[in-house]
Amino acid sequence: MQFVSYGAAREVTxxxxxxxxxxxxVLFDCGSFQGRRDEARAKNxxxxxxxxxxxxxxxxxxHIDHSGNLPTLVKQGFKGPIYxxxxxxxxxxxxxxxxAFIQEKEAxxxxxxxxxxxxxxIEPLYTEKDADDxxxxxxxVNFNEKTEIYPGFSVTFREAGHILGAxxxxxxxxxxxxxxxxxxxxxxxxxxGLPLLRDPYEVPEAEILITESTYGNRLHESFVDxxxxxxxxxxxxxxxxxKLIIPAFALERTQEIVYSLNKLSKxxxxxQDLPVYVDSPLAVNVTEVFKKHKEFYDxxxxxxxxxxxQDPFSFARLTYITSVDDSKxxxxxxxxxxxxxxxxMCEFGRILxxxxxxxxxxxxxxxxxxxxxxxxxxxxLLEKERKVNIFGKPYEVNCTVEVIDAYSAHAxxxxxxxxxxxxxxxxxxxxxxxxxxxxxxxxxxLTQNGFKWIQIPQFGEVFEL
Ligand SMILES: [Zn+2]
Numbered sequence: 001m002q003f004v005s006y007g008a009a010r011e012v013t014x015x016x017x018x019x020x021x022x023x024x025x026v027l028f029d030c031g032s033f034q035g036r037r038d039e040a041r042a043k044n045x046x047x048x049x050x051x052x053x054x055x056x057x058x059x060x061x062x063h064i065d066h067s068g069n070l071p072t073l074v075k076q077g078f079k080g081p082i083y084x085x086x087x088x089x090x091x092x093x094x095x096x097x098x099x100a101f102i103q104e105k106e107a108x109x110x111x112x113x114x115x116x117x118x119x120x121x122i123e124p125l126y127t128e129k130d131a132d133d134x135x136x137x138x139x140x141v142n143f144n145e146k147t148e149i150y151p152g153f154s155v156t157f158r159e160a161g162h163i164l165g166a167x168x169x170x171x172x173x174x175x176x177x178x179x180x181x182x183x184x185x186x187x188x189x190x191x192x193g194l195p196l197l198r199d200p201y202e203v204p205e206a207e208i209l210i211t212e213s214t215y216g217n218r219l220h221e222s223f224v225d226x227x228x229x230x231x232x233x234x235x236x237x238x239x240x241x242x243k244l245i246i247p248a249f250a251l252e253r254t255q256e257i258v259y260s261l262n263k264l265s266k267x268x269x270x271x272q273d274l275p276v277y278v279d280s281p282l283a284v285n286v287t288e289v290f291k292k293h294k295e296f297y298d299x300x301x302x303x304x305x306x307x308x309x310q311d312p313f314s315f316a317r318l319t320y321i322t323s324v325d326d327s328k329x330x331x332x333x334x335x336x337x338x339x340x341x342x343x344x345m346c347e348f349g350r351i352l353x354x355x356x357x358x359x360x361x362x363x364x365x366x367x368x369x370x371x372x373x374x375x376x377x378x379x380x381l382l383e384k385e386r387k388v389n390i391f392g393k394p395y396e397v398n399c400t401v402e403v404i405d406a407y408s409a410h411a412x413x414x415x416x417x418x419x420x421x422x423x424x425x426x427x428x429x430x431x432x433x434x435x436x437x438x439x440x441x442x443x444x445x446l447t448q449n450g451f452k453w454i455q456i457p458q459f460g461e462v463f464e465l
Contacts, residue, residue, distance in 0.1 A: 001175045001465045003210070005457040006048050007031060008433040012214055012373065013065040014043060015433060017185065021173050022152055024055040028169070028185055032068030032099070034347075035375055037106075044069050044125055048460060051078035056149045059084040059138075060187025061166035062091035062251060068099050071130040074137060081139040083147060085157055087165025087293045089138045091251060094285040098250075100124075100131040102348060143167065158201035161190030162409050163252035164289070164296055168201060181465065182425075183208040188433070189411040189419060193223050195256045196290075196312070198298045200411070205424040208465060213434030214371070215412045216442025226406035227260050231269040233367055233402050238274060238336040242363030242399075247351045247378060249344035250283035253370050255290050255313060256407055257340055262315045263304070272316065277330060279321040279350050280342040287313050287320070331357050344370045346377035355381075356390045364399040369407045374435075413445060421449055428465070429454045 001021040007014030007029075014033035019026050033043040051073045059082055060066055070082060070092075084092070107124035114121055141147045141157055148154045152174040157167035171183040184206040192199040237244045248254045258278060264270045278284065290313065294306055305312040321327050327350055330339060341351040355377070358364045372378035380388050386397050411419060420426065429451055431439045439456045446454050455463065 001173060001181065003430065003457075003463045003465055004460060005430075005432055006460060007033065008065070008212075009457045009459040009461070010434075010436050010439065012433055012435060014069070015066045016069075017210065017432065018049065019153075019171070019173070021175060022150075024150055024153070025049070025053055026149055026153060027054050027057045027073075029060055029066040029187065030057055030069045030073050031063070031065040034065060034345075034373060041125060044072060047072065047076060051076045054078055054080055056080045057082040058149070058155055058169060059088060059092075060169060060185070061160065061163055062088045062095050063163065063188065064095060064099055066187065067092055067095060070134040071096060071100060071126040074134040075126055075130045078137075080137070082134070082137045083139050083141050083149070083155065085143060085165045085167055086140045087289065087296060088167070089140050090289045090292065091165060091286060092138060093135055094282060094289070095251065096131040096135055097128055098282045100126055100128040104128070146172075158203070159198055159296075160187055161192070161194060161197050161200035162188045163190075164197070164293060166190065168203070170203065170206065175465075181208065182206040183210065183465075184423065186211045186419070188212055188214075188409070189416065190409055191220070191223075191411055191415050194407075194409065195223075195259050196297055196301050198296070200419065202419070203423045207425055208428045208430070209420060209423060209426050210430045210432060211416065211420060212410070213416065213431045213439045213442045214410045215408070216416060216431070216434055216438040216445070218412055218438070219414060220408050220412040221404070221406040223406045226404055227264060228269075229404055229406075230260055230367075231264050233365060233404075234264075234270045234274070234338065237363075237365040237400075238271060240363040241336055242361070242365060243333070243336060243358055244338045244365050244367060245351075245354050245358050246338065246340045246367045246369060247344055247346045247355075248283075248340050248342060249370055250280050250342040251286050252409060253344060253407060254278060254280065254283040254340055254342070255287055257369060258287075258318065259301070259312050261318070261338070262312060265315050265317070274317060275333075275337040276318045276340070277321055277337065278318070278340045279327050279330060279354070280340075281322040283340070283342060284320045284322050327353070330354070344378070345372050346381065352377075352390055356395060359388075359395055359397050359399045362398045362400075366399055366401050368401065368403045369405075371408065371410070413442065416442060417445055417449060420446065420451070426451065427453060430463070431456045
């Protein structure tokens with residue numbers, strides 16, 4: 001039995017992990033690589049294995065760096081089932097179509113430039129039709145129920161506490177020697193106490209652990225203080241007559257921020273007449289999926305909102321914006337307001353317009369609430385660069401840049417350690433989904449806690465289990 005990482009190996013995007021057992025191949029996640037445009041495109045296009053040889057795909061959650069390359073997989077010949085939870089299936093319906101739309105737009109933009117130089121056009125990585133085909137192959141499974149992928153290979157999805165519908169997966173394999181092996185694949189591991197979501201499942205026992213390690217070298221701020229810090233930033237910006245711009249992932253982070261603002265507004269911690277805009281058609285669609293799947297809300301949300309028949313995602317001064325005209329009209333908004341928009345890392349989408357229009361004004365604030373990968377505009381703002389390029393033009397960053405990292409949906413170093421040490425019987429640990437610095441630090445931490453066999457796979461490196 002073998003294990004190979006073909007993505008999120010010593011990096012954080014492009015998750016693709018393969019098990020080869022009993023002559024069959026099962027792929028866990030099929031995410032998009034993100035980062036520099038040309039490099040990402042080449043990596044996403046060229047799959048390092050033959051998709052038609054896969055028996056099945058197991059999908060941990062709907063984030064694009066875990067699901068975003070499923071349409072390419074299907075386009076290049078994968079015909080089998082893609083197992084995921086009901087919420088992941090509903091979310092992917094929007095996420096993959098949106099991703100296809102971005103691919104088509106990007107190809108169009110590149111082709112306009114190519115046409116001017118007399119060069120031949122390129123095809124989009126995949127189209128909406130390819131996304132639709134992939135969506136048709138999604139198969140819903142319930143949390144906490146064992147699903148047989150083929151005789152001798154079964155999976156049980158458990159709550160990961162990361163985003164709506166996200167799973168960590170317990171795998172049971174009967175190998176060539178008729179030995180039962182228990183393996184845990186964390187997908188992206190969440191944290192205790194996050195808004196809306198229940199805490200991650202604690203795995204009692206397993207032999208092999210394949211764990212993400214995004215924040216293997218860091219501790220997050222506690223969530224307890226996050227909402228008061230958010231209120232402070234809002235009140236300070238509003239007092240200056242400024243606007244608060246929040247770049248946020250359309251999936252999960254936007255809903256969490258809206259939920260926090262709802263509570264702050266309800267409890268009089270921020271001005272109740274302060275307009276709040278969610279400017280992202282994808283976020284609007286994703287919020288509908290959140291409303292549909294109340295079964296995954298935590299006790300607090302049920303108690304504070306659902307049992308009183310209140311909607312956690314709407315309040316008096318909150319407006320969801322889908323049309324381009326309404327989005328453009330925000331440029332002329334006079335006076336304080338909050339604008340939440342995507343993409344989360346400020347790489348494309350409407351957030352770019354809001355940043356361009358607002359970062360040169362010292363009264364305004366940009367609030368970073370999510371992970372910013374290397375080489376993204378979001379990372380540049382986070383690192384307090386004073387001049388940035390947007391749509392190819394330089395802009396001075398005169399506004400205030402604030403950071404709240406407590407909303408992070410990823411386990412930090414101590415959460416990862418406590419998750420691993422809680423599992424009885426671990427003999428081997430693989431670290432995936434992390435930048436190398438974080439992985440090395442987390443490897444040290446595991447060693448200090450008595451784990452002996454720890455590997456950090458390279459891309460394509462084959463391990464016998
Ligand atoms: Zn994720």
